[in-house]
Amino acid sequence: MLNIIWVIMIFAGVITGILTGRMSEISDAVLESCINSVNLVITMLGSMCLWSGLMKAAQKAGLVNSLAKLLKGIFRFLFPGIPKDHPANGAIAMSISADLLGLGNAATPLGIMAMKELSKVNNDSTVASNAMVMFGVVNAACIQLIPSTVLIIRQQAGSSNPSSVIPCIWVASFISLVSGITAAKFLEKFNLPKG
Amino acid sequence: MILMNFISDFSIPGVILIIVLAAYLKGVPVFDVFIEGAREGAETAFNILPTMVGIIAAVSILNASGLIDILTSLVSKPLELIGIPSETAPILLIRPFSGSASLGIFSEQLKTYGADTYIGRVLSTIMGSSETVLYTLAVYFGATNVKDTRHAVAASLISSYMGMLASIYICKIL
Secondary structure, X not given: OHHHHHXXXXXXXXXXXXXXXXXXXXXXXXXXXXXXXXXXXXXXXXXXXXXXXHHHHHHHOOHHHHHHHHOHXXXXXXXXXXXXOOHHHHHHHHHHHHHHOOOHHHHHHHHHHHHHHHHHHOOOOOEOOHHHHHHHHHHHOOOOOOOXXXXXXXXXXXXXXXXXXXXXXXXXXXXHHHHHHXXXXXXXXXXXXXX | OHHHHHHHHHHHHHHHHHHHHHHHHOOOOHHHHHHHHHHHHHHHHHHHHHHHHHHHHHXXXXXXXXXXXXXXXHHHHHHHHOXXXXXXXXXXXXXXXXXXXXXXXXXXXXXXXXXXXXXXXHHHHHHHHOXXXXXXHHHHHHOOOOOEOOOHHHHHHHHXXXXXXXXXXXXXXX
16 A cells, blocks of 8 residues: 555655756655654654563553543443344454554554454355454544643744644544444444445 | 542552552462553563654654645634534544554644643543554454444444543533
């Protein structure tokens, strides 16, 4: 996917540059971008260490599992098709908790595991079940309690109070989540699995 | 407002305290576990570097060529009509499709407009509350046999754009 996007971006950029006569600006910008990306990663490095370390501690302390238990009630509504004691329940809870805590790269493997469990409930069909679509939507819309990447970039840009946007982000995420759940519940009635 | 400031000031130290305390009370060797996780975090950050260089280089070509400006000016007039600031157009266009590209645009724009201005806060809220839905869905469904994802993309895009549009109004109120 990124292979095509990358080629299109560079092709469109250079062609436009020829047409607008901005080739020297492009040359400067490319060389400068390498320095910028290293600066960005260096700034993120420390915070990545801090949060990955803390999340490891949270997992070992059982906080992730406690969150999983808290979420059980909501699952009855979101994923009515899953049998009560199926391992898919635990896998989804782990994945959503990881999203909430902003575990980032730890959240992705957990999400994949949960989707595989949901696929088993769906007899490994080639057509997604309602629960699988709902899980995908909820996961992509999930509220992150501490949006660390955004906070780091705000700090880097000279914000006097980087975390002042956290309440706005929570409200916007919640609206996104509710719209996603509503859209999935609504569209599943019109988009029935064939066969 | 006081409550909101309280929440945003206390959320990070609060979460850190709860995690460390809970782990300690459970008898977890907190610092050792922290170092173990932090090392993984460092690896992740370094693994991101090549992707960042590639994407930021391509985004900088697009920016310097003036193409993003041309596209943005095409959609900004219709967007302004329904009350959406034109400065948010690039992020609105690219956010659901590329996480690293939108991150690049976001950090560039934050420097241009300032992090604490209305536009800066809207951009931060959009970035913090939305996800690269196409990437996420591709990765998750890619791990299964599913060929037909049904309404997954449509519902995710609705969810994403509702959140992004809401950000523009929420930042006026909060």
